[in-house]
Amino acid sequence: MHAFLAAEGPSAAIQAGGWFLENVWIIPAIMACSFAIILFFGKRMPKGGSEIGIAAVLACFVLSLLTGAQWISEVNRADNCVAVEISEGKYECESHEGAGEQASAFGEVLGAAEEESEGAYGAGLKAVVSERTWWSNGGVNFTIGTMADGLTVTLLAVVTLVSSLVHIYSTDYVAGDRRFTHYFAFLSLFTAAMLFFVTSANTLQMIVGWELVGVCSFALIGHWWEDQANSDAALKAFLTNRVGDMGLLIGMIVLFFASGETWSIIDINKLAIDHTTSHTLLLISALCLLTAVMSKSGQFFLHTWLPDAMAGPTPVSALIHAATMVVAGIYLVARLYGVFFEGLSIAGSSINALALIGGITTLVGASLAFVQDDIKKVLAYSTISQLGYMALALGVGAWTAAIFHLFTHAFFKALLFLGAGSVSHAVHSFNMKTDMGGMRKFMPTTYKTFLIGSIALAGLPPLAGFWSKDEILVGTGGWGFFEGKPHSNGAYTVMLIMGMITAAMTAAYMTRVIYLTFYGEFRGGHHDDDHGHADAHDAHHGDPHESGPRILWPLRILAFLAVTVGFLNLPPGFLGLPKGLTERFGHYVEPSSAAKYFPKINHADPSWSLAIFSTIVVLSAVAAAYWYYFVKVNRQSPAATELVNGPTSRSSVLKAGHTLLKNRYYLDHIYDSGKPVPAVGAGIVASLFGLAAGSALGFTLDNGLNQAFLPSLTWGLSLGTVVFGIVGLALSTGVGVASFVKKPLAWATNWTHENLLDATVDQVGVRSVQAAEAVYKHIDQGVIDTAVNSAGAGSSGAGGELRRLASGKVQQYGTIMFAGATLLAGLMIIII
């Protein structure tokens, strides 16, 4: 008994406290005020309101750090004491001496187990929740409030830091823009909304925050709305997200009722974990929420909005579409992990919907990143791929790894985006093939920082990406097949393979980007106006030049972080480091299961062999791509971007593959074709998804649950995932193999994307508008209106006929009168 408890960490949790943790609402509030001030007074300020935004966000950053520090100290306090029950369900930290004694007593009994877990002695820590009544309905009060724990403070730090850097960067990047003030106002609003979202104490607030970040994203993607392409992209983003929101609404509503009418994140998790909530309901809500995650975090097949969202200014892409907003989905899963963990039965399984979708996404994203000419699009697909990685990690139970990856990714991806922005600032274009090349000569700092970001992204040790990626791969538990020593939540071998392939592809495409951008010969200089809309900066034509300090310093800071943050979560036992230095991130961030709102999850053992293997895979991918670009292409001509006589021109299969990828699996064709249609199309697809979920929900939930149905649903789902898994495996293997040869089957992927998915959604959209028109014309105006109008016309016509009765002939009147009298009298005589 004791041994078990010890292995699982502390058995009881004490309440954390502290001013910063309790008053974390101040942080989003500052940004909201900043928004209001910039909106109303920004134009009249010397710097167009940007100074307000920067001041506010820096203040928030400081506050976030203080909050984080307070949390860490609270964790430390809990570590050093033992929770003693002072009343039913309430624990407090026992004074140090007593606690120490007890702890050592535990220690003696437990022996070996102590090494496994931090919490051999010590207490768990409960999140700090402060709430207030928000609204009441049906006699029930609903609260608004904040919840602060490790996850919250992590996100606070990430959001405020990246946001600060982006603010600073933007002052240069969008300088001179006609909507400069408006831009900063929305940055503030976005930051406020995102902070509101991550500090939410209940799911209702999460919905609010979720939608608000979506609308900011809409406004910022469409920042240059004069171009229809931009507003189309904004619309597409918003509507695709709206589709997911449908799942979010339904999922949250199901959760609300399933958990006995509460929105509280903690209560929902608690009830899910102790199996009070019906498993079916959990499954349904998890699936519905998954739709939301798919749209917001760009998971396959609702990811197509994300590359289009690159129409927005680059700092926005860095902040919203790489570091923060797009991870909202990941955060949602992490926050409601009890629901997902139990609902999707993550423990002890080898496949589930979340992991599978994450896996597919990561492959799709990586393969598509291969064929992009636009540097931002490469990064966008890379983001999709990395988000898939995080989803995959959450799906396999590697919670800490996922959040850690979120953390590291935020820095290096922001760095890459900002770097790309810096380059484009110089060349007024994002097209690597036509306008870049050899940039390292012109922009040494940008080059260096970009290179660091790329290495971190590729996952080479010892940069940040390596550590987080490695933890995810470990967390799949799949390596256990080979080592036979699983200590994970399940045996997700398929996911491991997918992750590994992605790692290889990531390394390869980043190598390609580095070559195309920074090596070879500068291909730009023939600047024409339709590029570079991104920069109001009207430029010194001629040779590109290095960007200014307000752009470079954020790059430097992020580069530094991209190198170092990985060390925050060294694997336990790494190089014999003491426990106090390893797994710091996990220790402080992962909620204690003793706090009852986080499931008991296992932590897979780190594996040297896996780390080495993955490093080798990455290095070989780099080598292959290096050989292709730096050697073969460069040899052909320093200005060349591809081999004239490359594999795609030689093999028709590869050619087809390339086309496929070029067309992004044709997904967008489905979603897009006719302007407002994309939204609708996506809407319909999503609604189909939602309907499926809904109908399952409808007949499963109504009154008693059909017991026989439950296992069959689970089975069906598992079967489905397995089939998907196999297909995915085959596909990804093929893609992976091909990627070493050259831009291999990437084409195939893009073909599916563009021709199948995109075209389908597109068609759905077009058809639905046609349907709308048909309904309007034929039913509304045709049937209903006509019926009403013709009733009018009919009575009027009857009036016309009746007029003829009054012929003007007096005797005819008499006849009618007499006939009427006779009929009436006859009738009365007969019936009576």
Place this chain on the structure above:
Amino acid sequence: MISLVSFVGLFAEAFNRPPIDWHALAPEITLLVVGALVTLLDVVLLEKGRAITPAIAGLGLLAVLVPIVTLAVDGVASNPRMAFGGSEVYVVDGYSLVLKALFIIIAYLVVLMSTNYIAEGDYWESEYYGMLLSSVLGMLVMASARDLITVFVALELLSIPAYLLATWRKRDLKSNEAGLKYYLNGVFASALMLYGMSLLFGVSGSTILVEINAAIGEAAASTAIISLGIVLVIVGFAFKVSAVPFHLWAPDTYEGSPTPITAFLAVGAKAAGFVALMNLIFVGFWSRSDVYSPALWILAALTMTIGNLTALRQNNLIRLMAYSGVAQAGFMLAALTVAGESAEIAQTSASAVVTYLIIYAAMNLGAFAIILAVTRRTASAEVAAFDGLFQWAPALAVLMTVFLVSLAGIPPLGGWYAKFSVFTALLEANVWWAYVLAGLAAINTVIAFGYYGRLASRMWFEKAPDSLDTTSLRVPFALQAAIAITAVATIAFGVYPAAVTHFSDIDVPAAAAALVP
């Protein structure tokens, strides 16, 4: 064979004059005197009488209100008076008193409307008012008549002058035709009615309505003859109230007659017809609801629907008003259909009809008054003549809208309460066919707005024809007064219906009340 004894007895009885209640007869006598005076003035003063006759007629009418008021103060409502001895032949009760007052006020308004119209024509004036007053006298008598003979005499007394008034503009072909049609149809209808009366007399052996009721209520009586008799009598008055299919004369006559007379026919004569119907139904036929309910149901349904539908397609405003009046009559008939269900419902039903009559009088006379005022300028009663009225005579347009909307039954103008009380009566009966009729009435309300609304919208939404002189219009004082009185009444009745119900919530005519179990 009639024996000598009985002959002597008869004579003795005939000469045994019953005590006459002069107070109860005072309104009729006053009116008679005024009428005679006006006619005499005509003979004596000839053309010189022109200036004063309208005034005398008007003041005389108001004078009639004096005995009516004294009777009311006397407590007639709770304590009915029999004018001739104890027999229920001529009864003055609350019900008849209210109606008498209504007739007098209607007549007064018609006089106001006539003053300028007649004075500006080139016909003999005093005759006009004399005939008008004698027709009104017939109406007063009708309100109290509880005997077939009296009903008949009252009917003829009110009709014959009306025939002549319709033909007033004797050199105008249309006026001739209007009168002739009215006359021929009217005489034919009263002939049919008389035939029915003779049958009822044969069955019951009495002309007194109370006794008829008692006699035909017994099972022994021949049902077929009773049915025929009742139906024919109802037909006679259905003609008077212009119920479908006995309504065809109305539009033609209305169109051809002088407009004030049209108003008089549309309101006064119609009200008199209803009063007669009510007397007959509540006093004479009450026990035979199996006959009159279905008959009235059919008439009501046809009248509402056909009246409304035909009105939809009228281009002449007077004809439109005629058909609208037909439809309105249908509503009143609808309230009468449930009269026989029970004593309480008879009560509601009678109140509903009286309420309706009062409100209808106000709004319909008002509409006619405005038509009179407008046609002074446009000289045309075509609907198109009202196009853009709002531009050049906004006050008239607004008031016309008030009347039209009230006729359509939209709150808060009087008409809604009239319709409402009909619905109340129908629904209180709580029988399926009454619900059906109520539903039909509801639909008819909507159809009716089709033409009232169209007319209103033409006044507001259209442009006045270019040819029209659109300088502001001077309305003669008498006409102004008529419009003001009717408008105030229409609005007041709608906003504060108690103003009507205070009068219209009468007891059922005394005889039927006595029968109430």
Place this chain on the structure above:
Amino acid sequence: MYLVQFLLLSAVLFCIGVYGVLVRRNAVLVLMSIELILNAVNINLVAFGAFNRDVGAAIPGEVFALFIIAVAAAEVGVGLAMVLTIYRNRKSIDLHQVDLLKG
């Protein structure tokens, strides 16, 4: 003598009268037809009155008939006056031509 004989006579007169009113085009003839109907009524009233009477009762049937005769005279007087006016204006008393007002 039976009541039915009088009633039949009255009914026949009534029908002839109705026929005349509805069919004859001459206005004067129509007026005369109306008189026929009224007379049918009078026969009814008098017959009913005579056959139903109790000894010593009033004679409402006969009285009614007298009223009808008197009123009919007045009515026909008015009618003839109207016909005259029409004749004066139209030079015709054909009822079928009197159809200015319709619809």
Place this chain on the structure above:
Amino acid sequence: MEAFIDDWGLTLVTFIPLVGALVMMAIPRVNESMHKAVALGTTLVAAVLGVLLLANFDYGAAGDLQFVVDKSWIDVINSRYIVGLDGMSLPLLLLTLGVVPLCIIYSFAHFPEPHNPKTFLTLILVLETGMLGSFIAQDLILFFVFFEVVLLPMFFLIGVWGGDDRRYASLKFFLYTLFGSALMLISFLALFFLADGTVAESAAATVNTFDMRALSTGATSVIGRSAQLWIFGGMFIGFGVKVPMFPFHTWLPDAHTQAPTVGSVILAAVLLKLGTYGFVRIAIPFLPEAAAAWAPIIGLLAVIGIIYGALGCLAQQDMKRLIAFSSVAHMGFVMLGISTLTDFGINAAVFGMVAHGLITGMLFFVAGSMKDRYHTLDMNRLGGLLLQGPKMGWILAFAAMASLGLPGLAGFWGEFPAILAAYNPAEILSAGLWRGYMVVAALGTVLAAGYLLWMVQKTAFGTPTEEFENDPHIHDVTAFEWIAWTPFLILIVVFGFYPNLIFDLTDPAVIKSLKVEGLNGTAADCLEMAKSAGEACFADLRSALGSGN
């Protein structure tokens, strides 16, 4: 002062606009500024009185009627002048009091042809009296009268100052509504005769009564089930036309499209609410049993309306017509909330009414102002509003966002709780069915985003078409517009952030309205029982009152 407000507050607030209208009738037409001053002054006085009422309102007893006045009116039919205010009607009353003066201010700068401010403003004042009266009336006949008073001014507003097809639209509007209200009146009368006022403990002890207080507290329990169903059916059509529910909605797009801006705003902001208010104030509390039987149909029509309205929007080229169709969809959400027969759903519905009033009103304002500038609302010809009038463009985008139910703005709190309530309707209803409705309604939110953003993109984004590129008439928001719009914008945000401002008020009143009271005040929660038990519960209630039919 307090006693004065208690006794006279409601009456004054209702009739002051009418008095203003009468005063204006006496002022010559040429004196335009005088008319404007009188109209604005009157409505402002009414609004101030409204604020006084708000201040004197006892929030602790928001479920009870306050400021009750009970005077005799039409004795014959036992109909009385009863007015009162509770948490359910207060928000709508204030909405009306607020919207009308703003509309008047807006109209100062935008008198549509044929001008004539005198009549225009007079009609609006009469309209206001009708609307206010409907929300405070506690007697069915009084309610009916006010309900109908509204029709005529609106008929003329559309017919005189409307667009090209105004005659057709106005007549259609009128006839449709008249049809509904005629049937509604019959239902009221049937209630009058069939219900037994003595059953309700609170009311005056007369058998036949129009007193809404009595009728909503059990007086109707004596009515047989089938009669209840018929009566509810009549009201359903009466109120449903006004809402408007599919398939009674076809008057709405025409009326909205043709109406002058202010007319559209009032129509959307207040008039449509009369229908839904009728449901929550009259139909459901009076006849809960029949409501339970009708609820599946109401819910079905509501979700059809949601999807149908959205599809209708997607097929439009005219901006105003699009907004009009969106009303059909939004009122679908309100009706969905009502159809759940839970306090939760009905609260959501009341919130939805206010929110829709503010938001759609705002959208119509912007559409109207755009029409003034561009003289067309054909979306194919518009574009680039953000360039030519950036502030107006952002207001449009803001209102569209609010309309599509963005959290943090008022629209969300009407829409989301309605969807939420549909998951868990009253026990007596089939939860499975409503969950199906819920999913469809959620789909509606996606479509809503689709058509609204599409509209914004078509009109506000992009660059102006050549036709309007250099049109000097196109300018940004004017001062009058700012004055009229600012309160709307602020309230949309305020209610979005702190929905309790409304929920707090409506909740007790709604809870109270749903309670079915039996004899001697024994409350029976029949609606919250499973289907068969619930029906048995209603039957028991009837037989306890001696009428088993």
